[in-house]
Amino acid sequence: MIINHPLLGPRDSEEFVYLGSADLINRPTNWESEEAAEDFYQYLYIRENIAGDNRELWYHEQGDQSWLVVTRCTLTHEIKSVELAQDVSRAQGRSK
Amino acid sequence: MSKTKYSALKVLKEALTGHKGWEPAWRDAEPKAGGYDVIIIGGGGHGLATAYYLAKNHGITNIAVLEKGWIGGGNVGRNTTIIRSNYLLPGNEPFYEMSMQLWENLEQDLNYNAMVSQRGIMNLIHSDAQRDAFMRRGNAMLFADAGCEYLNKKEVKERYPFLDMDNARFPIQGALAQPRGGTVRHDAVAWGYARGASDLGVDIIQNCEVTGFNIENGKCLGVQTTKGDIKAGRVGVCVAGSSSRVMAKAGINLPIESHVLQAFVTEGLKPVMDNVITFGAGHFYCSQSDKGGLVFGGDIDAYNTYAQRGNLPVVEDVCSGGMAIMPMVGRVRLLRMWGGIMDMSMDGSPFIDKTDIQELFFNGGWCYGGFKATPASGYCYAHLLATDEPHEVATAFRLDRFRRGEMIDEKGVGAQPNLH
Numbered sequence A: 001m002i003i004n005h006p007l008l009g010p011r012d013s014e015e016f017v018y019l020g021s022a023d024l025i026n027r028p029t030n031w032e033s034e035e036a037a038e039d040f041y042q043y044l045y046i047r048e049n050i051a052g053d054n055r056e057l058w059y060h061e062q063g064d065q066s067w068l069v070v071t072r073c074t075l076t077h078e079i080k081s082v083e084l085a086q087d088v089s090r091a092q093g094r095s096k
Numbered sequence B: 001m002s003k004t005k006y007s008a009l010k011v012l013k014e015a016l017t018g019h020k021g022w023e024p025a026w027r028d029a030e031p032k033a034g035g036y037d038v039i040i041i042g043g044g045g046h047g048l049a050t051a052y053y054l055a056k057n058h059g060i061t062n063i064a065v066l067e068k069g070w071i072g073g074g075n076v077g078r079n080t081t082i083i084r085s086n087y088l089l090p091g092n093e094p095f096y097e098m099s100m101q102l103w104e105n106l107e108q109d110l111n112y113n114a115m116v117s118q119r120g121i122m123n124l125i126h127s128d129a130q131r132d133a134f135m136r137r138g139n140a141m142l143f144a145d146a147g148c149e150y151l152n153k154k155e156v157k158e159r160y161p162f163l164d165m166d167n168a169r170f171p172i173q174g175a176l177a178q179p180r181g182g183t184v185r186h187d188a189v190a191w192g193y194a195r196g197a198s199d200l201g202v203d204i205i206q207n208c209e210v211t212g213f214n215i216e217n218g219k220c221l222g223v224q225t226t227k228g229d230i231k232a233g234r235v236g237v238c239v240a241g242s243s244s245r246v247m248a249k250a251g252i253n254l255p256i257e258s259h260v261l262q263a264f265v266t267e268g269l270k271p272v273m274d275n276v277i278t279f280g281a282g283h284f285y286c287s288q289s290d291k292g293g294l295v296f297g298g299d300i301d302a303y304n305t306y307a308q309r310g311n312l313p314v315v316e317d318v319c320s321g322g323m324a325i326m327p328m329v330g331r332v333r334l335l336r337m338w339g340g341i342m343d344m345s346m347d348g349s350p351f352i353d354k355t356d357i358q359e360l361f362f363n364g365g366w367c368y369g370g371f372k373a374t375p376a377s378g379y380c381y382a383h384l385l386a387t388d389e390p391h392e393v394a395t396a397f398r399l400d401r402f403r404r405g406e407m408i409d410e411k412g413v414g415a416q417p418n419l420h
Helices: A036-045 A085-091 B008-016 B045-058 B093-104 B106-110 B128-143 B153-159 B186-199 B243-248 B312-325 B327-331 B370-387
Strands: A002-005 A009-012 A017-021 A053-059 A067-073 A079-084 B036-041 B063-066 B121-125 B149-152 B174-178 B203-205 B210-216 B219-225 B228-237 B256-268 B276-279 B284-288 B293-304 B334-345 B351-354 B360-364
Touching: A002 A067, A002 A079, A017 B293, A053 B293, A067 A085, A079 A085, B036 B045, B036 B219, B045 B063, B045 B186, B045 B370, B063 B228, B093 B106, B093 B128, B093 B370, B106 B186, B121 B128, B121 B153, B128 B149, B128 B174, B149 B153, B153 B174, B186 B203, B186 B370, B210 B228, B228 B243, B228 B370, B243 B256, B243 B360, B256 B312, B276 B312, B284 B312, B293 B312, B293 B334, B312 B327, B351 B370, B360 B370
Parallel strands: B036 B063, B036 B228, B063 B203, B121 B276, B228 B360
Antiparallel strands: A002 A009, A017 A053, A053 A067, A067 A079, B121 B174, B149 B174, B210 B219, B219 B228, B256 B293, B256 B334, B276 B284, B284 B293, B351 B360
16 A cells, blocks of 8 residues: 655555554543543544544654554555644644 | 264265265255344354354254355455464453364264364464463463463474574574364364254355344344345344444444454475464464465454455565575465455454343454354354353453453553554
């Protein structure tokens, strides 16, 4: 698979480490809330595990060490889009 | 039990009478209008074994096994056929040892030649730390009556002179062996269980994809399929590899990711290895099939996928692992390679449990260890479906164990499924 890095251009997926669903960006923010235990359980352990276009986190370990959000079809391995994870995260209102 | 009992005498008789007396081993059925007491979704090894043990051990015979494609076309036909019970943790080891005991008696029980071959399995050791870890594992195996044996460097070299004993990075210092481990003819497991179940009255319905569940007031009343709605007293999902897709139809998200595991077989050789050899440090494992091909595999591809094929970097990784530890494989040509989809769970261990929906049960999360578990998985799932209680060796395989903090994490890597 070739990942089209927004800054570095097309790179072999071998240069990256896969973490999992891009939902992992959405770490629960309020650890003191009544629902915190349930929120963290859902965040850490439960996966949508989509068959189709999946947004997922890849880390460019052997490159510029950036985190990317890659939208990739889990049925065909076709990569549809690649974004910098920090852009995605900031667009959601997080600080980084 | 079987309408046609297989035996040497039967083979001889058929040979002399033009093989006119053979019948299909199992009955291809269509859905019954009145529905079933139990519907098993998934005609793989685990699903067929579940139906067989439900009928045999619990006397429930009004059962249908629904299969989207053809029986045995999923992971039971895609694995590397290895059986073993060399686990460490108390939640796992007694279960896998029960499975091993069921394998040992499988062919007599089913009257079917599954070519169970207890040729032994050997896990190579490369460092003092790894030896300590394997000694601990060996003791856990002895506690569960699984049996094990420690081999020193000299004994390993005498048995398998082709191993690269003095590998610069991973010199071989010994091995933990389980002489009762081995291999089984995987397709025959599906066919044998199908025949056993069919003879006891189970309907095996192929080309019947489940498209939804009929759920009312939190209770599952049946399934919607490509062959129409089918009523059921109880539904058991048993579709490892596609678990998330099927359970999503009931609105349930699981602690599972789907990953692909690739496997490989070489051209046929004369007998060179009479054992299963695993090189865990480089993640390569290998055995020789009865046809002579070296069957081997390694790590999963490590990204979510439902495609039953992998990518070339892992092929290179697995083959370099093989070259590192048994350089003689470099002269053998690769014949075929394929992939199967694994339910990778958050702690590397499986689930056999009820769900929050009444009368809907779940079996899955087998990671890349499902084949060896087939008999015990069916046995324990049948026990749960028939009695509402988990079997005593399967009490830890609960779906809510992460909520309670009671993981069964053999490798201790946490909720990172591509590392298990």
